Amino acid sequence: MKKTLKILAYTVGTLALLLVLMLGYFHIKGIPKYKYHPPAEIVNLKVPRDSAHVARGKVIGTMHCVECHAGAEGKLTGKPMVDLPSMFGELHTLNITQDPKYGIGNWTDGELYYFIRTGIHKEGHWSPFMPQYSLLADEDVYSLIAWLRSDDPRLAPDIHELPPNRYNLLVKTLGNTLFGPPPLPAKPITIPDTTKHVAYGKYVADALSNCYICHSADILKVNSLVPEKSFGYYGGGMPLRNEAGETVPSANITMDKATGIGNWTEQEFIEAVRFGKNPRGGTLSRPMAPHSTLTDAEVKAIFTYLKTVPVIKNSVQRYRASVE
Ligand code: HEC
Numbered sequence: 085m086k087k088t089l090k091i092l093a094y095t096v097g098t099l100a101l102l103l104v105l106m107l108g109y110f111h112i113k114g115i116p117k118y119k120y121h122p123p124a125e126i127v128n129l130k131v132p133r134d135s136a137h138v139a140r141g142k143v144i145g146t147m148h149c150v151e152c153h154a155g156a157e158g159k160l161t162g163k164p165m166v167d168l169p170s171m172f173g174e175l176h177t178l179n180i181t182q183d184p185k186y187g188i189g190n191w192t193d194g195e196l197y198y199f200i201r202t203g204i205h206k207e208g209h210w211s212p213f214m215p216q217y218s219l220l221a222d223e224d225v226y227s228l229i230a231w232l233r234s235d236d237p238r239l240a241p242d243i244h245e246l247p248p249n250r251y252n253l254l255v256k257t258l259g260n261t262l263f264g265p266p267p268l269p270a271k272p273i274t275i276p277d278t279t280k281h282v283a284y285g286k287y288v289a290d291a292l293s294n295c296y297i298c299h300s301a302d303i304l305k306v307n308s309l310v311p312e313k314s315f316g317y318y319g320g321g322m323p324l325r326n327e328a329g330e331t332v333p334s335a336n337i338t339m340d341k342a343t344g345i346g347n348w349t350e351q352e353f354i355e356a357v358r359f360g361k362n363p364r365g366g367t368l369s370r371p372m373a374p375h376s377t378l379t380d381a382e383v384k385a386i387f388t389y390l391k392t393v394p395v396i397k398n399s400v401q402r403y404r405a406s407v408e
């Protein structure tokens with residue numbers, strides 16, 4: 085008996101020591117570097133910069149890039165990521181204005197394309213908290229790049245500088261184990277036919293707007309290559325944060341009548357998604373942002389798609405439980 089206990093104690097001790105050594109190693113090593121190896125067509129990419137591409141890029145960029153990168157004056161000079169779950173520590177976004185030194189003025193179209201898809205910089209460092217747009221149609225990525233080059237005043241060169249991010253042990257451990265950059269899409273991605281409402285709605289929700297990321301259950305169980313495999317897909321409950329650092333769980337937006345939005349009208353849905361209007365009164369809380377650059381048709385398509393998503397019964401303890 086005594087002997088068994090001794091063996092057990094040694095085993096546990098050895099495992100604990102190995103764990104400490106491994107974490108120490110991750111701590112020193114940091115997030116691994118990746119090979120920067122875009123294919124020739126991406127290295128030589130030159131996206132069209134006509135007004136249609138710029139306008140479409142502005143729609144997508146306003147919904148994503150501006151949300152995370154706009155500083156106090158509205159320019160995309162970077163800012164603290166206050167709404168990130170606190171376990172990831174204090175992180176910030178960077179300057180993506182057209183300044184060649186402090187911003188991204190000297191990045192090529194190909195470098196931007198590769199980064200937007202994979203999060204990998206040309207020096208090989210990988211940015212885990214910059215969303216990786218794996219499912220966005222090629223044309224939509226081109227539009228984003230065209231917009232980044234445009235005369236939108238929010239992108240005008242600015243020399244604001246933020247220090248590089250320092251990651252905590254959790255982020256480093258995740259970056260060495262569970263997480264890494266997605267591969268480039270294996271084949272070209274096209275925007276679905278807008279009259280095919282379900283497929284188009286899925287595209288707008290999952291690829292274009294990333295609704296599923298916030299509206300699933302666990303940030304560590306989000307599947308960004310096959311969104312519908314994310315844990316609690318559209319069932320909500322993810323503990324997000326608002327600008328004051330308070331926890332705001334995401335809502336269940338599956339069609340469950342009791343705990344989701346099964347009783348909502350299409351009009352209520354449009355007003356909630358585009359303008360942040362809460363049908364129970366008042367406004368929806370951040371980080372649920374008004375998606376005002378999406379059109380009614382796009383939001384209707386999301387609603388049609390959500391009607392096909394498996395219903396999840398999940399009663400979320402909401403930030404403001406009562407109607408104001
Ligand atoms: C959820 C927040 C978030 C969104 C949305 C977002 N970014 Fe970022 N982005 C980040 C973070 C965080 C970093 C810093 C990464 C780092 O420290 O390595 C970053 C870094 C970058 C960089 C690298 C800058 C540099 O100098 O290294 C580029 C380029 C960039 N983002 C472009 C974009 C574009 C274009 C969009 C819109 C499609 C966008 N980002 C949307 C969070 C975001």
Ligand code: HEC
Binds near residue numbers: 345368371372
């Ligand atoms: C950055 C995270 C985030 C993203 C992205 C996001 N949401 Fe939300 N959403 C939330 C949070 C958090 C709430 C809860 C807000 C509250 O309680 O006031 C919410 C609430 C909602 C509601 C209200 C539901 C109810 O019962 O009150 C709807 C509808 C909704 N989101 C739809 C969408 C759609 C559609 C998209 C994509 C176009 C989207 N959301 C993208 C975080 C997000």
